[in-house]
Amino acid sequence: MGKYHHGDVRNVLLQQAENILTDEGPTGLSLRRLARLTGVSEAAPYRHFDGKDGILAAVAIAAFERFAEQLESAAESHPNHEERIMALGAAYVQFAVENPQHFRLIFGRERPPLDQYPELRDAADNAFDVLQRAVTSVDRKAEMTLAEAASAYNRSLAAWSRAHGIAMLVIDGMIVPPADQDLSSFVLGLLAEDLTMPVNTDKAP
Amino acid sequence: MGKYHHGDVRNVLLQQAENILTDEGPTGLSLRRLARLTGVSEAAPYRHFDGKDGILAAVAIAAFERFAEQLESAAESHPNHEERIMALGAAYVQFAVENPQHFRLIFGRERPPLDQYPELRDAADNAFDVLQRAVTSVDRKAEMTLAEAASAYNRSLAAWSRAHGIAMLVIDGMIVPPADQDLSSFVLGLLAEDLTMPVNTDKAP
DNA sequence: TTTCTTATGTTAACTTCGTTAACATTAAGG
């Protein structure tokens, strides 16, 4: 009787790992359970991946790629600089809300160390490059001075930070987006808040 | 021979749990190791805590309390509304950077569910109340209209989100604060960035 | 084709973990 199970165990394992991750997060993803669900022996995954971290790294790479795609497509759809930043932030949060477990995986502590998985590092760098390019690529008719480049960099960090914070707090349930508004406009409103201006408390006559 | 080990096992366990958490995070905190390090049997912790989640909850409560204290003291030191928001954000990030594991514990997925530990829920609510009060308590000479209250609330979310995002990205190593600047002024600079204004790329003559 | 080698699977074991049951001892109060 054939013990040779599939010709494609690696991909089946990966797909199943995706499913488990989506349902239960990285903690619920156990190698043994994954093997059982895939219908393969409990040690088989070690022939295709570098242990549990290897599988998580592979899933995280795929997640980073989808993340970067969605960011890129949001950025492309808005030639105007300011609108582009806003669209990026909205896409950022939307990805997190639609794929909370993947988002947590690529940013959280259970993500395998970047320096042990070069492809993972590349995937991460690429995603952040998309962000940074979109924020810093204002009309580049002239070279920027050093100070201007630094300022643009700070702007990108500020935009990124706020989008990231909103994403995290929403998927953690600490911020509950209003039900009567769609997520995108809620996020856009938050992104546009300027903290350096005092709240206007004047009562209109 | 006396098997009765301490008169104070609970507190010793808690202190040791704090130490382990600080060094290795919630994942490295194993009940059995905790018991061994404390010099007590491996089942003893169950007499004092509701399993592993119980210990994590207790540590998280303490972390929330320290967090709230530091936020409160930052808020108190700045009577001016705008400066207060900035100081709060800086304190928020500073806590995260100085106590990354605790910060991750109180915001991450390994935090025990709030609805199973009422004291944990209270501690969390209290910390966020400090934030919200500080942001929304502008000069309250008059009652706010509904719209004003909503705007103030949105402002507090925006401030919170950006501080949270900076904190997360910094302790995850995705943002590396410049070495030639102290953390606080770096954070303050980021918090003050206004995303609705385009970058000025004019070259001064 | 036959043989050698490598890739891929399997089973079985080892260690650690969280948790619980069964039993022992201490502290406290009637």
Place this chain on the structure above:
DNA sequence: CCTTAATGTTAACGAAGTTAACATAAGAAA
């Protein structure tokens, strides 16, 4: 003094990650 609840302990169970030892399939070399 005796009972009882609190607090320890040991021993066991099942699940997890990982590795070693062994088995088989596929493909290259002869």
